[in-house]
Amino acid sequence: MANTNRNMRNNTTKVEALIESCRSEGKWQRVIELTDELKTGSPHNECLANFLVGEARLENYLEENALPSESNFGRAKSGLAEARRFLNLALGESGQKAGIALDAYLLLAKLCFACGEYETSLDNFVKAELNTLAEKELTLRSLKILAESYAIKGLCLEQQSLKPTSKFKKAEKDTEMISCFERASDLGLLYLQEYDIVSGSNNSSNNSTAGSTLNVNALSVQQSASSFAISSTIPSAQSNATPEVNRRMGAILETALQRAPIVLIKTGKLPTAVERYRIMLNAIETRATQSLRLTLARQLAEVLLRGVSGTVYIAPFTTKSGGSTLRGGSSSKKLWKPRKYAARQQFSPKNQQEEVILLLLIAEALAVRDTVLSQSPEFRQARQFAMGNVTAVYDLLTLATVRWGLVQLLNESFEKALKFSFGEQHIWRQYGLSLMAAEKHAQALRVLQESIKLIPSDPLPCLLASKLCYESLGAVKQGLDFAQQALKREVKGLRPTRSQLFVGIGHQQLAIQATLKSERDACHKLALEDLERAVQHDGNDHLAEYYLSLQYALLNQLNEALTHIRFALALRMEHAPCLHLFALLLTASRRPREALGVVDDALYEFPDNLQLLHVKAHLQLHLEDPETALATVQHMLAVWRDNYEAQLTAEEEKHSDTKSGVHLVHSSQMSDKDSNSVYAASLAAVSRVEQALSEAASSLSSFTQKPGPRRPWMLQIEIWLLLADVYLRIDQPNEALNCIHEASQIYPLSHQIMFMRGQVHAYLDQWVDAKQCFLNAVAANPNHTEALRALGETHLILGEPRLAEKLLKDAAKLDPNCPKIWFSLGKILQTLGDYNASADCFATSLQLEPTCPVLPFTSIPLIFE
């Protein structure tokens, strides 16, 4: 081959130079024309001419027809007969003399391969002595022929029908095949790199080929628009860039490049395969390898995710040997190896995760670039292909990142993807989910709504939206709508889902929020029906039983409530909210000691559950044991510190370095804590007021310099206030005031703080101050019944019984099941001299008192697990 070149160079005629350049650029038609000139010019060149014509015909045919497969070998044979004839002519003695026999054999092998004659093809390689070639510098065309030859040899060996007889022979054949593919991939990449250099220099001199933009498709678009703006991108020839680029590589080379590592994996050499991928990706990219690099990067990521677990991972390029079968002497490396990326301060992955994520980020950038935005039908195929590529990368990225809590990263990727994902269900749903996981609730809801539209049969996005509304957005009505939509979409008879339960929860919450009695009763009725149905549909669901029990408790049917909470506990023994409700139900049946026992047992399993500790403290207060209650509350503060302080400092760190979503705490640890939601948020209406206030406060007040999320701080306020309550019980109002002070340091606008301050004033008989505090509390939250009651009582003491009556009637309307309110109302009416009404009130109070829990049932936060 090299001889050929030298010979040609020796008698450099203009024509030969032209032919050579046409060969390297693949202008075969022109080569045939020029060959005629050559023949007429010097007849002794006939052999060479034959070769050139044969080559040109072969390549021409392969370009016009895709690489033949088994079905059309026959057609290929006839189509290539002419080319075969010419090449055979070039093989003779004169061919040997002219030094083109080697090339002719190689091309013949290619031709045979195209016709499906694998054995003949291999014979031709033997004749060409492919194995014994020395590494030399080659012209572009020769480089390609050689690369393809190795590729073809590898493919032929793989296709060979003859099965090797012995194990040893098989191993030998495998080794040869692998070495062929490896060589093919090295040479192929080198060829493409050389090509870029050559065409690049052409560019600057005569503007002959397409310019240097990265994406080839883009070029065509530009031609019309900005043809004079940037000189280097002007394509003078009208030939479209895309096929031109692909012609450079060709199907044979592309197959060989991708085949090499796959063959290695097949023969069980996983580490070598990984190394092969790395070598190929480490080679400097060329214009033709863009899509190949995408495939390779994705495949390497797949291999690493699917076949390599953390402990067997070897970082790239740490061992020099690499296991390649071909690495010969040092001189060879330079000539027949592709050039590598070599920049200073390269990032080199040190472990599996780094490499996988790096590869996927690169693959994402490459895949996203090629996505098709045009929506017109003629591009559908191209669009779907590009979309498939990019979703494949996204799916892998999801797999690789979610485990590490890097949802934020994912989130951004999907956000970017929306541009080209019109109507793509999968992308939209994943985006919605990632937003939910990243706790961007409002935005998640919007996206889920879109997703609901895109997949009309899927109840899942509806349910997710419903949960989002209930749990995070406080939009019960909207949540109920979504839940009902989910219920409609549900296919009966398959696995159970929670749509029915979610409808029930929605109605229950509406009932709790409702202020009008008729509305409340109607919602309660619906909720009960829904929840009964939910339990019937899915008898093994502890959550349904729990909510049913809660529903009965709210309706004051304690026996049913107890039955169902026991069912719930039978289905799931260790469920903190169930145990919580169970304890409250016990207190409502006048069994506070048993309740305390339940709470203690529950705390053994959930030692850090602030909810349960809170109930415990209240129970202890209820049982007139404030000293132990004090100890409990102090323990609560310790628990708070242990659980949240680290989280808050982590948050703080996160905020000061740019928010990134990199979780410093493992996600499972987080979820433990998240079960302790703010128990102050008992009434949903209340919580909304509180939320609004605290939002205002967080932007307005100078106090809220506390870092991190609001929830832990709200919890701390609760604990301080509880502690203040306890101190009042043990007659230490000053300590109580200190606690209130601590709480107001965190956030001064809470109505509960105002209420508690009022309590302290009332304790100290400072009634005017107390009244002011209670007024503040009621102003901040008009639905706070305890404040209303306390304000009423204060009015009574200050000698304003009419005002007191008004307030207590309001309170009784809001919470008709509270005996204390009725008792106070009775007292007031007594003062007013309305003894009949007063007696009624006292009677109601007496009737309610035995079934009154120590804390309202609604103090258990909404749960979904």
Add this chain to the structure above:
Amino acid sequence: MAELVRDWLADYQRTRRQPTSSETEAFVVEHETDPEIAEAIFTILNDRQRNVGLVHDICQQLLSFYRSPEQTLHKFPLQFIPVLIYTYLHSVAAGDKKSARGMETLLICIYNGEVSTDDGGQRVVAFRMPILAQCSVYHELKNLPMTDLRRWEENCNREVKWGPHMRIENISAQNRMRVLTALLFCYNQQVSQTQKTSLLHLCRVASQLVCQGFTTKSGHGHRMSYGTDPATGVTFPKPSSPRIPLSSGFLTELVHAIYFAMFNGYGTIAIQTMEDIHQRATYELYTELILVTSAVRNSLQANPSGQPHDGPMGLSVALTPATTTVTTSVSKSMITNASFRTKKLPDDIPIQVQDLTMPQAPQQQQLASVSEETEPTGGTKESPSTKESSGTRTSIMRPSMEGIKAQAHKALIAGFKKSKDKEKDKEPPKPPQRKFDKHTQRNSMLQLQSEQLNSSAEQQQPTSNSASDLLPMQTLSLINENGGGSNSFSIDSDLNDGVGGGGMGVGGSGVSALPTMSSNTNSLTSSEMLTKSFDSSIELAPIGHSSSNGNKLNEHGHGIE
């Protein structure tokens, strides 16, 4: 099977009594070469009701294996982690913790061993978050789009960690899932070293874990007696196989294990198991888990990633679609994502320069040409500066990006509420033209600039585009909510020094031109900002607002008091 295991138990006991090490070695070698014993143990564990005593012995022996200095023995118990977890959780869910004591001890010991390093410290698996902004062995900066490079730039060398985990003494309901998740994580780290057959058991056990209590209805037959008096102490018979509570994190680890099995010889069963996990995920509404399971399911359906059956590890040759005659004609007018960018960047320079100085009407035209890349008018409108600054395309890109950033900052400071969102977000979901209409109504320079930025600074786009319509207070909370948006502030902070002063001057005057209430707050803020140094604008934004408005609320608060 039982016999085999008994022999195995006895053998090891005998070996341990021998003082010589050769016996132990012989046992180790024999053990390593015998694939049947693991299979036998799996069988026993699956059928534990009939072999209660044996299960206990097995646990003890596995424990002593785990503690043994011999590496092969030490690794041996790890392959049983999934099945042990299932057996344990099953017992716990059935309320039979006592019978699971042995297993619990074994799990605790393995957990404590796995979360510690050899020298007794806490084990941490950490990795550096790779970013594209730093060139790597697999890519160079020049060949990727600028926006991709800038992504996560601030994450440079941030460490993502697993651990450290505290050692534990007992398992309670509170830490159970956490412990088991960590155990499964460790299993996943070593999964490719375990015997392939154990993957089959992994899949089976995983299916049982997630499906138990869902498939059969039998557990509910006795439940007709509603309303019986609970005080009489009616016993509540438990369903034969209760559902097993599982956390999202645990199941995510399980997905990884199953994914491995899927591509290592157990495609069919693993796909089925994955389906089971997905069902469970949708039942529990675990968002992160659904993300992962749908990703895996989708990749199995969609072509490029390949099926487990397609080849080794689902890999196959994916040729670029034949670019024959059909596509050549088509691709002429096809708009790809790339076609947007390559064209857009140079265009931005003149527009940005002009939009601070030029009157309104020409801008509108310019905007239109930006948004519709393919129209030839875009090309003709290019100002001379683009042509002069030719050279290679990449060399243009860089200064232009800088230019955009610098311009961006001027406008950004003026209308920074908007730009907060904008900087963060990428994709324009609606055409810029519409926005332009909106802000022409508003008729203010300030809005103009920021809107302009919207449409021209490429891909930087607000998602909450109603920000400007909100009342001051709402906008404030919006800013707080979008804390993520502040990322880009820090990136640009170096630019602030130079441009900040002038830009703010513009901003201030622009704001005061606005007659609305919001203008007040805005101008306040920007003057606040003038006085402060620009070291970190993230902190600054909320502070500026809160201190200017906070007074008002404080008064208000006092009023209440």
